[in-house]
Amino acid sequence: MADDAQDQCLSRDRLPRHVAIVMDGNGRWAQQRSMIRTAGHREGAKAVRRIVKACSERGIEVLTLFAFSSENWRRPRPEVELLMNLFVTTLRSEIRRLDVANVRLRFIGDYRAFSATLQSYIAKAERRTAQNTGLTLVVAVNYGGRWDIVQACRRVAEEVEAGRMQPDDITADLIQRHIGLADLPEPDLFIRTGGEQRISNFLLWQLAYTELYFTDQLWPDFDAADLDAACTAFACRQRRFGQTSEQVTEVFHA
Numbered sequence: 001m002a003d004d005a006q007d008q009c010l011s012r013d014r015l016p017r018h019v020a021i022v023m024d025g026n027g028r029w030a031q032q033r034s035m036i037r038t039a040g041h042r043e044g045a046k047a048v049r050r051i052v053k054a055c056s057e058r059g060i061e062v063l064t065l066f067a068f069s070s071e072n073w074r075r076p077r078p079e080v081e082l083l084m085n086l087f088v089t090t091l092r093s094e095i096r097r098l099d100v101a102n103v104r105l106r107f108i109g110d111y112r113a114f115s116a117t118l119q120s121y122i123a124k125a126e127r128r129t130a131q132n133t134g135l136t137l138v139v140a141v142n143y144g145g146r147w148d149i150v151q152a153c154r155r156v157a158e159e160v161e162a163g164r165m166q167p168d169d170i171t172a173d174l175i176q177r178h179i180g181l182a183d184l185p186e187p188d189l190f191i192r193t194g195g196e197q198r199i200s201n202f203l204l205w206q207l208a209y210t211e212l213y214f215t216d217q218l219w220p221d222f223d224a225a226d227l228d229a230a231c232t233a234f235a236c237r238q239r240r241f242g243q244t245s246e247q248v249t250e251v252f253h254a
């Protein structure tokens with residue numbers, strides 16, 4: 001971005017508290033190099049390590065990564081198996097490093113579909129890092145935004161069925177309390193690599209007022225400089241949450 005454009009930003013150093021990323025483009029990265037798609041996923045895992053480190057260094061509080069969507073089961077079986085294996089091996093090889101780096105690891109998604117072994121790794125990784133106070137790293141696996149809304153509705157329906165509340169008591173705030181990541185700040189910045197401009201059933205509820213940023217960079221190529229470019233673009237946006245520009249500017253200068 002040109003310097004004069006940056007100078008027009010209200011607060012150039014305003015950092016997103018929560019960054020959520022759709023890590024897309026692994027397959028195309030590999031295909032461009034005449035490699036098999038799975039080589040792109042392995043390279044993508046290296047990008048994850050790089051971006052986790054960069055987020056920690058910059059003081060970003062939460063990083064949510066879309067690792068496997070509820071629709072990715074539709075891929076060819078060998079690719080799904082590779083992704084699952086990569087998930088387990090990366091988790092096992094990275095957990096110590098993440099713990100030392102004071103990262104708190106969390107998972108979101110419907111893990112009931114996973115093997116008992118994988119579910120126990122997930123639980124162990126969460127327990128081991130639960131007291132860490134640095135970056136919260138949320139990994140979305142077998143996650144779908146619609147699934148998330150459905151599971152929140154089910155929990156609310158259970159309350160109604162038990163007679164603890166009436167249908168009229170159901171509000172957006174109540175659903176919000178049951179939705180995934182409710183205890184964390186809402187995502188400020190959504191990044192999607194790989195050139196597609198869609199949400200692909202990521203955090204549908206949570207993204208209501210998130211700033212969206214799309215880049216053609218393929219995920220295995222995404223680095224700290226690209227993260228900084230996204231954060232700078234974010235800092236230059238005016239978030240109005242339904243208000244007028246003047247109202248927001250008044251609040252900003254108050």
Ligand code: IPE
Pocket residue numbers: 023024025026027028029067068069072083194
């Ligand atoms: C994203 O890369 C990784 C996952 C969905 C697990 P893709 O595998 O979707 O890469 P492209 O979009 O085919 O290039």
Ligand code: IPE
Pocket residue numbers: 022023024025066067068069072196198200
């Ligand atoms: C979204 O990417 C899911 C993840 C990055 C985990 P996809 O590659 O699956 O999305 P579509 O199919 O292009 O919408």
Ligand code: MG
Pocket residue numbers: 024025026194
């Ligand atoms: Mg893709």
